[in-house]
Amino acid sequence: MPQRDALLAQTFVDIADTLVADFDVLDYLSVLTGRCVDLFDLSEAGIMLADTPGALHVAASSSERMGLLELFELQHDEGPCLECYRTGGQVACDDLAGASARWPVFAPEAMRAGFGSVFAVPLRLRDQIIGSLNLLRHQANDLAPSDLLIAQALADVATIGILQHRAADESRLLTEQLQYALNSRVVIEQAKGVVSEHTGRDMPDAFAALRSYAREHNARLVDVAEAVAARTLPAHAVVAGKPRHPPRR
């Protein structure tokens, strides 16, 4: 599949490009989830991180649809991500219809949201698991072993990105980086609210506007969000002149 190979190669080139100065960890993770959807013919993908042992939170998602974010957040208590995080192993469910015993809350919710299969691979650093990459499909079918292998490679690359090339011998540094990523996520959610209220855009559009603005001005997504939430950057400036649904990169 030369087309898929080309996209894969391009993905790694793009990722290498982003691992430089002024690194924007949340934009990076966001791009990664988008690429996963394209590469593995998925419906959605998300990255969950744990800054406190056992507490998984959404860090990035292929779509900012509220329903999807909620489905990821549900996995704080139960689900493929939590299972993956706890065991450190890959989790695969090719038919959610048979998973109600395994995930009594998550499985029905995921099916209600239209998904048929789900997979999770761990984000790991040596012997520490920091989170999980969650892959969702509308159809109930399998993910090829080669795809799972590549997904693991991308998850490993995500971990490296989060650590920003710094030597992570101390778990302290890792925890700080994870906290920073998750706190940045909260800033972005707060900024989405401000943009939505001032411009009438819905939450996914608000996120897209923040992201476009950040890229066009060579600024980090979290910095733009911080400025919008603090009202030093007007929400209208962020959405001015931008298409309603910018194409996903």
Place this chain on the structure above:
Amino acid sequence: MFKIADRHHGSLGSSDHAAALLEDLQFTLGEGPCIDAYEAGRSVSVPDLDDAAAHRWPALVPALIDTGIRAVFAFPLQLGTIRLGALDLHCGQPGDLRTQQYDDARIVAEVVTHALLELQAGTATGALAPELERAETLRIEVHQASGMVAAQLGVGVGEALVRLRAHAYAEGRPVDDVARDVIARKLRIE
């Protein structure tokens, strides 16, 4: 250390005389681990004040060593863009926090953050416990609704969250529910 709208309000509480001094000195000199942690939004660890890295606070460090403090650790009290201040820990001996101590301190900082926001919202002491239990799982909707209310009322996000919680408490509803109504534009907080 507690700040409102960038005005340093000094200390909310100290465990002992040395701790109170640590707060007072930072307030007076305008520099220190609490201030750095607050501004950077990241924890600050100085396991040995004699270390070269500690020279970032040239006025503060000699004063601290004089009072017998040899190590300091500060944890920001924050929730996204909401910044309330920082939690300071100190030690009379040089040495780093063990991983468990560090994790515990971070959790305490999180709990204190939520407790402060609850207090500002006027909730009764008895109502704090269930909210604090769920502190780690504050929902995405609450953050989004905080942004919306901040924009609606022209206030900071911190104050918006406080008002959301106050409204939820007054109505006897979970704050997540109120947040969902705000996002669905069924509710405007006054």
